[in-house]
């Protein structure tokens with residue numbers, strides 16, 4: 001069973017990495033760093049982990065605020081599990097330093113009693129009930145032994161956490177009869193036993209069906225509402241977008257973004273999709289838009305990417321720009337004699353934003369740079385003035 005903390009410390013006092021000569025911090029900056037790391041639930045600087053020659057985590061500066069429901073996202077192999085293992089004292093960083101609940105990660109014994117964790121799929125005894133499994137874990141960890149009301153206190157706590165994760169009615173059933181979602185929830189119940197102020201979960205929705213995912217989502221929202229900090233890793237960005245207020249986004253072990261989800265999405269320009277009435281006009285329209293310096297993509301496969309109703313297989317011209325630009329684009333098309341079947345603005349979601357940030361946009365998109373080399377030679381100069389400065393300026 002690797003799920004649920006407290007996870008025993010496995011490394012000794014490595015001590016924080018010293019600042020290098022030449023980067024001597026001032027008294028003010030030292031004070032600010034001290035206050036930031038004690039105020040944050042998780043704070044790291046330059047956190048790095050090498051596996052042989054492979055760098056799994058590359059100089060991460062994490063700052064997860066206390067009380068946040070924070071999503072830790074990145075594709076498979078991005079370095080999420082490795083980071084979580086370092087935060088839990090299961091492996092040592094190769095370089096860098098970190099603090100969890102204000103305590104250095106070189107001394108996990110100082111904070112693990114306040115951290116609940118599920119870092120791999122939960123493993124329980126299949127023949128025992130959920131309740132018995134939790135009771136055994138609680139006994140092993142000495143819960144209820146010190147000031148917790150002895151075995152009666154321990155049993156009360158087990159009942160409380162079963163209730164908290166929605167397993168009260170099934171607590172006495174054998175673990176082997178649980179659905180995957182129930183098993184995950186029991187794993188979270190185990191992590192909750194010590195009344196943690198920080199809950200760290202590694203991919204808790206892995207392998208779950210939509211209903212199971214929804215249950216975990218609701219549960220995490222409820223836990224965060226109690227004031228607990230929840231740091232949950234996932235490669236399902238849609239999930240994270242729906243539940244998390246704070247986000248840490250990594251790829252190849254490196255930080256891409258951290259902060260509030262709304263800030264990230266608000267900073268992204270929407271996509272404006274233009275579908276010409278006559279498919280033949282799409283290249284011409286894209287070329288005109290390209291000529292005025294706006295980022296444009298031409299998708300020759302479909303009409304609107306997620307439009308309701310039947311697909312008409314019309315080419316779509318997509319422009320990244322503020323919503324106000326849509327009116328300009330409409331005028332531009334009209335001025336060039338191109339009638340539009342539809343014009344729609346779509347706010348990017350987290351997944352699209354991630355793909356854009358990582359440059360991993362998929363599909364048969366003809367990107368801006370290649371428009372000038374399209375074979376049909378139908379790219380005219382822009383017939384209608386459109387100031388590229390408007391691309392960030394809103395409606396005219």
Ligand SMILES: Nc1ncnc2c1ncn2[C@@H]1O[C@H](COP(=O)(O)OP(=O)(O)OP(=O)(O)O)[C@@H](O)[C@H]1O
Nearest residue numbers: 051054056074075076077078079080081082083235
């Ligand atoms: N013990 C190890 N030995 C060698 N390489 C490792 C080890 N653990 C992880 N790695 C490598 O480090 C990188 C990061 O792996 P990690 O498991 O942290 O990523 P992840 O974001 O959690 O991905 P996943 O969701 O697939 O688990 C990967 O390239 C992985 O192969």
